[in-house]
Amino acid sequence: MKKFFIILGISSVVLACNSGAEGDKKAEEPKAEEPAPAAxxxxxxxxxALELIGSSDCTTCHAIDKKGIGPSYMEVAQKYEATDANINTLVEKVKSGGQGNWGAVPMTPHPDLADDDAKTMITYILSLRN
Ligand code: HEC
Known part of the structure; x- marks a missing residue:
């Protein structure tokens, strides 16, 4: 189990680096030529999502696999199935902030976060369920 987390940690770092370096290149590539992603x-x-999470303040309080000021994203994914209803609820929660589902410590509100961006992040977070 520990090994799995380490691999996950490494791959997310690699992912984060890739997405930064390839940002410009991607925009020029015609969509049709993108290879179908392997499973x-x-x-x-x-x-x-990783780009958005990295450029927002989320990482101050959340890590993928370690509890910080807030729950780890993997804990969040275990708690909520990736249904539309749960995704919408969590989008609202991140935007308005609040406490009580994980303890007394509140999450700060993110009123300027676009719905679409919040949804991209939450969809990714809930995909970490195993
Ligand atoms: C100041 C620290 C802080 C920041 C910044 C923060 N969070 Fe949180 N987050 C928390 C805390 C604390 C909780 C637990 C809230 C509770 O108990 O209901 C939480 C809970 C959550 C949950 C689960 C909500 C629930 O009701 O179960 C999600 C999803 C989440 N955060 C995503 C994010 C995302 C995405 C960002 C960046 C846009 C972010 N958080 C930024 C502290 C933070």
Whole structure:
């Protein structure tokens, strides 16, 4: 189990680096020529989500596999199935902030976060369920 987390940690670092370096190149590539992703490859949503999470303040309080000020994303994924209803609820929670589902410590509100971006992040987070 520990090994799995380490691998996951490494691959997310690799992913984060890739998405930064390839940002410009990607925009020039015509969509039709993109190769179909292999089954284990991260989806376009995952890459976008990691970029958004990395450029927001989320990492101050959340890590993928370690509890910080807030729950780890993997804990969040275990708690909520990736249904539309859960995704919408969590989008609202991240935007308005609040406490009580994990303890007394509140999450700060993120009122300027675009719905679409929040949804991309939450969809990725809930995909970490195993
Ligand atoms: C100041 C620290 C802080 C920041 C910044 C923060 N969070 Fe949180 N987050 C928390 C805490 C604390 C909780 C637990 C809240 C609770 O108990 O209901 C939480 C809970 C969550 C949950 C689960 C919500 C629930 O009701 O179960 C998600 C999903 C989440 N955060 C995503 C994010 C995302 C995405 C960002 C960046 C846009 C972010 N958080 C930024 C502290 C933070």
């Amino acid at each position: 284990a490859a991260p989806s376009a949503n995952d890459e976008k």
